[in-house]
Amino acid sequence: MESQIYFPPSIQRFEPKRVVFSTWIDHICFAYDLVAAIRPKLIAELGVYNGLSFFTFCQSMVENDIDGVAYGIDCWEGDEHTDAYDDSIYEDCAEHARDHYRGMTYLLRMFFQEALQHFNDDSIDLLHIDGLHTYEAIQEDFTTWYPKVKPGGIVLFHDVMAKIKDFGAWKYFEELEQEHEETFKFNHGFGLGVLRKPGGERKPDPLLDMLFSGDEETEKRLRQFYVHAGLYLESRRQAAEIRKRRKGMKLGGDGKKKQQPAAQGEG
Ligand SMILES: C[S@@+](CC[C@H](N)C(=O)[O-])C[C@H]1O[C@@H](n2cnc3c(N)ncnc32)[C@H](O)[C@@H]1O
Structure with a gap:
């Protein structure tokens, strides 16, 4: 694991479709x-x-x-x-x-x-x-x-x-x-x-x-990697939520910002 960069598909592009x-x-x-x-x-x-x-x-x-x-x-x-x-x-x-x-x-x-x-x-x-x-x-x-x-x-x-x-x-x-x-x-x-x-x-x-690998150090790093991958995924989810809520804030006819309900049921 030391000599190569591990950059798997979950980090590159995974956006869970099923979130329950x-x-x-x-x-x-x-x-x-x-x-x-x-x-x-x-x-x-x-x-x-x-x-x-x-x-x-x-x-x-x-x-x-x-x-x-x-x-x-x-x-x-x-x-x-x-x-x-x-x-x-x-x-x-x-x-x-x-x-x-x-x-x-x-x-x-x-x-x-x-x-x-x-x-x-x-x-x-x-x-x-x-x-x-x-x-x-x-x-x-x-x-x-x-x-x-x-x-x-x-x-x-x-x-x-x-x-x-x-x-x-x-x-x-x-x-x-x-x-x-x-x-x-x-x-x-x-x-x-x-x-x-x-x-x-x-x-x-x-x-x-x-x-x-059977190598303790490699195993430890792999475990850490997937703890961080989970945290990274969760941060991306939270950031997307915030962006969605901000989009829901639209200008009303009186020029004031109007709070609109965020879309429901999205992962
Ligand atoms: C812990 S849940 C599965 C969790 C799921 N993999 C997830 O991603 O959250 C266990 C499920 O196994 C089912 N189950 C347990 N024993 C079973 C059996 N002998 N035959 C069929 N289904 C069984 C239960 O109905 C339950 O829905």
Whole structure:
């Protein structure tokens, strides 16, 4: 990382189209860059909820000209950690998918176990595990879905730093780190674990090289980079908000400035 300037697409041009409340917010720049780096043909996400992570993957596919498909799997009923929620969450995701990612995005409203049959072994390039976060649930999701991941494919685990309630992703991921050669952990926010399934060909790419360098200093810098990328994205969002509000200040007929309501619903 010392000898090269890392200037990934999230810094160059990422303006999130899907902005909803989620603790996934801390990792969207990385998610955008990871998709650009691995150029997946097939993405599967277990646990979509309101779609922050899922639609970030999709946006990166479109904006980086990646010819692939993304499946979002969720019962859209909620679980013990999200609590139950109503149909509006699914309907909103379905509308966003239709409006922005028609033909490349499929929402499978079912339980993870039921969805397994729709995927071939060794087929998934990027699997994101973000369902229920107990140790047992993560273990089951990983062990049942791992065979579906391509050799060289990437598995992401959200909440690997969340040591609250009965969350157990942190513990399960610590065990995986012992057993697997190529892993990486982002510690900020609620944490994100990255694991590369052995095999396949890893094309030279600055992000992948840093993720799996095994060099402590490089890992530290990469973690810092994505903390700052998140802050930079948030500052840009706030600046855009301010500009929008200023635009809303128009001159009225009496020559005095008139406050107009800012546009609603924009990310
Ligand atoms: C933490 S949320 C996902 C968050 C999302 N990735 C984001 O970006 O904010 C977990 C979701 O997983 C779903 N879920 C949990 N266990 C499931 C299962 N076994 N089958 C289907 N959906 C499940 C819940 O309905 C919930 O919407």
